[in-house]
Amino acid sequence: MLHYAVVFFIIALVAALFGFGGIAAGAASIAQVLFFLFLIVAVVSLVVGLVRGK
Structure with missing residues (x-):
């Protein structure tokens, strides 16, 4: 998901x-x-990882 955010950010920079x-x-x-x-x-x-670890 972070990858897609970076991709759209780069698209925004190029478009601008x-x-x-x-x-x-x-x-x-x-x-x-x-x-x-x-x-x-x-x-x-x-x-969730911290709760399950106990």
């Missing part, structure tokens, strides 16, 4: 470089959502 503002904004928002989903999944996974 060439002047496609709408595409850049869309790709950046997708990258932001995927990054936060990755963080949530990582924290939940960490908590």
